Structure formats: structure tokens, C-alpha cells
Amino acid sequence: MDERIRLRLDVSYDGTDFSGWAVQPNRRTVAGVLVEALDLVLGAGTASGLTVAGRTDAGVHATGQVCHLDLPAAVWREHDGLLLRRLARLLPGDVRVRAMTEVATDFDARFSATFRRYEYRVTDAPWGAEPLRRRDTLAWPKPLDLAALNAAAAGLVGEHDFAAYCRRKENATTVREVTRLDWRRDPDGILVATVQADAFCQNMVRSLVGAMLVAGDGRRPVQWPGSLLSRRERSSEVTVAPAHGLALVEVGYPTDPAGYAGRAEVTRRLRVPVAEG
Template identity: 75%
Template sequence: MQEDSTVQARPETPEGGAAQRLRLDVSYDGTAFSGWAVQPTRRTVAGVLTAALETLTGAGVPLGMTVAGRTDAGVHATGQVCHVDVPGATWAELRDSLLRRLAALMPADARVRAVTPVPPSFDARFSATFRRYEYRVADTGWGPEPLRRHDTLGWVRPLDLERLRAAAAGLVGEHDYAAFCKRKENATTVRAISRLDWRRDPDGVAVAVVQADAFCQAMVRSLVGAMLAAGDGRREVSWPASLLRLRERSSAVTVAPAHGLTLVAVGYPEEAEYARRADATRRLRVPDAIA
């Protein structure tokens, strides 16, 4: 079989030797983080993860950390994915102990759940085929259970599950979601939602499941905000979908609070398709995977 011309060369370390690309599966409670991305004066998930890795690899070693979805302040994750490149010699030394050492160095509200060596064609951001989020809403009279207060929104109005599902159905597919996004210059707001539905968990909490190839900034929480308005009867179930005809953000849509949102999964193709998928995504757009 002819080699795919899009496959990337193996990254180099500062010493010129081959580096090992690692996939890191990451979970975190976003409550005390100012989002994923490193910020000089704020505590972020990437900041604490980079600090832990540099303790093991040496400060100044370029890791090239790339994440699947840059979550906002207060948003949680049980299925976040990022990749880093570490010197080959470092990987050989830490292969059997890296996960345990990271557990000792990371704070209690952020965990690396798995470390997997991957080929250089793997790109945590551009090779991804989907991101899946869940948003939890407690519409009980007493509010969220205390142990779930950090990841569940309390809603004072009763929600009708069938109304929520009807509102969600009109939002599935490939559309311009400009009404639900914070627009960025030269960035498209066209996205393809492959799944959007609601369920009731055994504890009575209503959970929205949203899956798409990528999301623009504030999109998931805006979609949830619009559907909640339909679910509690303040708006018709057709209203959220009617906003798809707009080409700018709708001031009528309330963005749901960050703490109810969790990134639960990121999907990837088979290893042979990593580079092809990344190349296709780059040609299509440069997505801002911020929910």
C-alpha cells in the first residue's frame, strides 16, 4: 500500500532525537479552574498538567500540548483528550511509572486517567471525529443533591421531557448555529450536530446529550438555554430551531451556567485514518472547540 502523503514526520526533541507522542485522557472538576487553556495569572487545567509534566521531563522541554476541546471556566470533563510529545529517552524511562507519577503531582481536582503512546499522525484536536457533552439539570423543588451541586444546574420550573426532546429534534443536523455562538472574526459557525437528546436519570435529573464534530464558543450552553425555555413552557418547542435562520447571535438566548456542563467523550477514527481525518478537518475549518 502506498504511504499516505499526509502522515506527519515524527517530532524532534531539542537534542534532535525522535520524540514519542502520547495521548493523555484527562478528567477534571472545572469548579476552581479558569478553563483549560494556560493563562499566566490564573489556575487552568493545562497549566497544572504542564507543570506536572515539566517536573518529570524537565522545564523548557517543548511538549506541544494540544487538546481536543478547550473548555471554558467552570466546565468539567470526564473524557477530555490531549496529546504531548516527550523525548524518546524520557518515555523509555517513565513508560511504566508515568501515570502513577502524574497522580502524585496533579491536584485532586484533575486526573490523568490514561497515557497511551500514539503515532505522530495522531492529533488530539484535528483527528477527532466528534465531541460529546452532557448537561445536567435538576428541576426538583429542593434543587441538586449536595454531592452533585458542582455539576448539576438547579432549575426552579418543572421541565417536560417530551417538550425538551421536541425542541432538541429541530436542532440536529448540519446548520449555521450563529444564533447560539459567540462569533469570532473569520471563523465559521457551521457545525454538524449528530446527536441531541434528553433523558431522565434514576435520580430524576434531566440530562441533555449533545454530540457534534466540533462546537463554537458557548454553543452547547446556548443550545441548552434555549431548550430549557421550551422545556418549561416559556417558549414554543419550535422556537430554538427557528433561530437557525439567524446569522448573528440571538440576544433572546440565555447561556446556561457553565457548571452543569461536562465533556464526556471525544471520538477518533482507526489509527490508519488519523492523518487523513486531521487533514480533512484543517481544510474544512479551524474549529474553536469551546462549549
């Protein structure tokens, strides 16, 4: 069998016109577009095993997505140094591969990850979102209080069962450890939530944001989002925030490549699916 090498791809995309990451029949997806471009450059099926760190849903963006794939070593030697620019010419403008790096064969974009960090952008300006940022910024119809948003966020940090905020999947845990959750208001007035965890279950980040926003505008007490953690099933009171305000901005990995396999083994024991927030 030909020797194969593993590549790490760092990917960015505007999720507006994609039906999410994962390949779906008759739908435009990030993985589908990426595989199509790779097949054109390398030959159909030459790249295999495309695996992503976080399967983002329709409309969700990424500035720091990570995936891996395997190539015959001879093909990589032939295209090394040229492949990135060839992909840039073929890929549509709403998805970019920003880096391609040869990594150890036990690197797993999904299971070797130590954390995923998302940001959610909201404007409470009375005129709404600026036209150039309307694709990645939610316009909120009421004034938002930064202190209230951060007070609501504080009650959600730590390891909890986030069943109230997740779309449950069979045989998958809803226990997650949120290591960072806070809000800031940038100089342009935009409110940005930063949410970091070892992993997220489906719709979790947008559900957390939806709960915090109604605390931030005063319709719910700041203790309310945290109080829902006592529930063991999805809460119908929580509105999932729209997808377009959310972006995956970073995926973390062990600093020592020797830790890839160990981290992957731990992650597989902890949970089955890793999905978009």
C-alpha cells in the same frame, strides 16, 4: 535530533476552580496545572506541544477530555509505566490523567477528532441540586417536561449554521453538524442532555441548552429553538446556561490509526478554531 514520540493523554477534571483549559497568565487552568506537574517529573520543557481536543471554558468539567504531547523517546522509555502514578501524586485532586498511550506521530487530539460529546445535567426538583452534585448539576426553578425538551432538541439536529447560538470568531465558520441531541430523565430524577457534533463553536452547547430549557418549562414553544437557525448572528434572546452543568464526556477518533492524518486534513479545511460548547 533526538527521536520523539507522541503520547495521548485521557484527562478528567472538575472545572469549578479552573479558569478553563488554556494557559492564562496569573490564572489557574487545567493545562497550566498539567504542564507544571509534567515539568516537575520530566524536567522543564521536556514535554512539548500540548494540544487538547476541546478547550473547555471556566467552570466546565470533563470526564473524557483528550490531549497529546511529544516527548523524547529516551525519556518515555525511562518513565514508561511510572509516569501515570508520578503524575497522580503531584496533580491536585480536581484533575486526573487516567491514561497515557503512545500513538502515531500524526495523531492530533484536536484535528483528528471525529466527534465531541457533551452532557448537561439539570434538576427541576423543588429543593434544588443534591449537595454532593451541586458542582455539576444546574438547579432549574420550574418543572421541566421531558417530551417538550426532546421536541425542542429535534429541531436542532443536523448540519446548520448555528450563528444564533455561537460567539462568532473572525474567519471561523459557525456551520456545525449536530449528530445527536436528546434528553433523558435518570432514575434519580436528573435530566441529562446529550449533545454530539463534529465540533462546537464557543458557548454553543450551553446556548442550545439555555434555549431548550425555556421550551421545556413552557415559556417558549418547542419550535422556538429551531426557528433561531435562520439567523446569521448571535441571538440576544438566548441565555447561555451556567457552565457548571456541562461536561465533556467523550472525544471520538478514527478506529484505524491510518486515518488520523486524513481526518486532520479534512478538519483543517472545514474550520479554524475548535472551542468549548
